[in-house]
Amino acid sequence: MAKDKKVESITDMEQDFAQWFTDVCTKAELVDYSGVKGLFILRPYGYAIWENIQSYLDKHFKETGHSNVSMPMLIPESLLQKEKDHVEGFAPECAWVTMGGSEELPERLCIRPTSETLFCEHWSHIVHSWRDLPCLYNQWCSVLRWEKTTRPFLRGREFLWQEGHTIHATAEEAIAETKQMLEIYADTCENLLAMPVLRGVKTDKEKFAGAEDTYTVECMMHDRKALQSGTSHYFGDGFAKAFGIAFSDKENKLQAPFETSWGMSTRVIGGLIMTHGDNNGLVLPPRVAPIQVIVLPIAAHKPGVTEAAEALVERLKAAGVRVKGDFSDNSPGWKFAEWEMKGVPLRLELGPRDIEGGVCVAARRDSGEKVTLPLESIEESVPALLEDVQRGLFEKAKRNLDEHTYAASTVDEVRDVIENRGGGFVKTMWCGDEACELKMKELAGVTSRCIPFEQERLGDVCPVCGRPAKKMIVWGVAY
């Protein structure tokens, strides 16, 4: 009855990266497809990754004074239309509820694509005085955007996310909030997910519908494409004015408050897969892995082996390690492949000879490297090894980012990176004109990723129009 064939192999990532990605999503049991295109099921293993991301973010949100709330999932059409840029950006991809029970609704309701309008309506009820500010809110929910092309994690018609929304008495405070939340996203990417980021501000063309400024953290995937992994938006007082929100300041003068919003979604799980995965499947950084260590008894039929493996599991559990023993009757070969597919950072093998020698064999998922660990000091050596894997994955991803970030001074050089050098991020100067941004896309096949916070001076002129350049911008091919 035992499964003994090796788990089915997946597409080679160098042959077909998109198919490799889909294979990993299903074979590692992260997702299943539902009957509606673009609506995915997050299976226990996929959802457990999200729970670890949630708990990391939620802790940081609360430490910085934010409270969770719950907003309705439906937005009346008239409410969505109150802010002009916002409705233009989102209305074309809304799903509309038109019937409640057997009755046609007097007004169409859209399933929230994002909830700025709902927060604004609520604030118009509760914000009256400077004493009511700031409101620092967040919600965990799913949103719907009726996209044409869909892929697990990367582009779903429904996806899980958190959306933070805040309202402040001053522009300075709102801008500081926007920057603070971007730093939390950068920290989450780098220190939890081992994904190094490029921080910057979006161009007007790429910013969020209705925002004055959109800040972003951009990550480079294994295929050198860019993934926007978290964004925070500064709205100025535009939304507040559109929704009639005003407060009395300390001098009893009526003022318009300033707003922000910021979000990170299950999309980062797509990023996690495409940053660290390999041809054996998923590779998870230990800090976010639902299972950090898998213990496999070898020759488990021999006396004492199962008991020793169970004892090892208990000791690691007591040491705070997320550990699981695989005591099924599947073959060792099947188990090796299965837990590699699932990206478990460390495999501990324990057989009769190991037990006799007071050791176990640890195999690292990132490098395949095997080391022998004395059982005696397992509570120290395993956490240390896990931290080493975490660090190693970050460094490898950082090398990928650094080695494939180029500086260019002509459009041809940008195109050359994309077409002939396997892709990457390309830094150039930019005049700030949207026409040049569009021209660069047309000629080199890239979009602007961001204007990095850390600016460099690569020259004096825009490579597209030759006019004086104002800023350095980074280009890439985006997911």
Added chain:
Amino acid sequence: MAKDKKVESITDMEQDFAQWFTDVCTKAELVDYSGVKGLFILRPYGYAIWENIQSYLDKHFKETGHSNVSMPMLIPESLLQKEKDHVEGFAPECAWVTMGGSEELPERLCIRPTSETLFCEHWSHIVHSWRDLPCLYNQWCSVLRWEKTTRPFLRGREFLWQEGHTIHATAEEAIAETKQMLEIYADTCENLLAMPVLRGVKTDKEKFAGAEDTYTVECMMHDRKALQSGTSHYFGDGFAKAFGIAFSDKENKLQAPFETSWGMSTRVIGGLIMTHGDNNGLVLPPRVAPIQVIVLPIAAHKPGVTEAAEALVERLKAAGVRVKGDFSDNSPGWKFAEWEMKGVPLRLELGPRDIEGGVCVAARRDSGEKVTLPLESIEESVPALLEDVQRGLFEKAKRNLDEHTYAASTVDEVRDVIENRGGGFVKTMWCGDEACELKMKELAGVTSRCIPFEQERLGDVCPVCGRPAKKMIVWGVAY
């Protein structure tokens, strides 16, 4: 600038319980109304209560081997129709999505009213062998039911809940699961929310659409009406057969598996309000209270008072108490009323004379009783006092339940309890016939709450038809 008028008073609960309830929901800042009828906003304080319930339940779900997943929010009409009883129960109150962007959809999609059909479809993909069983899943989400009458917490068109769904190789295992989850709900009501429960099984008329058996925990509110606070359903193999789910057993024979589902929602927050609240507002049991202790400096302008209050907050925080200091410039009267409205279990007052005497004054929200506590041993006395409040609230609610649960042997006696004695639960014998259940409703204005697990023999015949009685049943007026 400081607020110094006492917070607005609320409707007297003995005058108009329904209006009192709504007043508490809004004045304690638990909810706000959105622009769509029946879709409520959970504000930070209301959501924090839900987060405490969530974390308690989630811990117990995981300890009993369950994993969280995420299912889509939309169900194709054809999928909803697969189980006959289920669709009959839910289709009339579905909200329907008919447009995606600007295009009409080929098939209507309903926003999930509950997700049995989605779990079944998923299981038809992944369950093949006895090795794949059981699947013990749960999801935290919101669902929509297009109700006519809506009230905060008690009946929303959208509400937050958890829905557990499991699938097993045997009926015995599924039934044991159904009972186990009911026990978790009973424990949550009694030990977290201080709401004593009556456990039992629903009649066929009252059971969940598509279930073989529905188990329930019923609580008695302050107004002696019943609130169904958690239910778990045993489905037999009905859903599995309707959805074509089958597995090979150990003898390689194809079998239909057995399913359960179980849910608890934000409705219990309504129950919490209506069980413990009083004419000063909310009263929260300490274990579920977002803020367990509010520290108020008295005569805060005098030297050393604010510092001493801050030190007290820090000491309690370090002792694991959820504590907050109110250092605003609002008047003491306003603060007293505000934190009473919010139901904070314990108020600690600290003024210059208290500091001099090395004490503070503790006022209990449940009884109004004041005691003087030596600051020296505050880390022990405050948690002990909180446990005492928790116990006291449970006992008070238990007395309400016990004193207003009656035994009756005629329909007139049942009606008398409802019409002349202020209501309550009434136990009678019952023949098991649905006609008598309907007749009792017509004549006495009650519905069956449950057939209690703990049966008593109150006589031999059904009070409605006079035929031999099979079971004892409990009647009441339900929310």
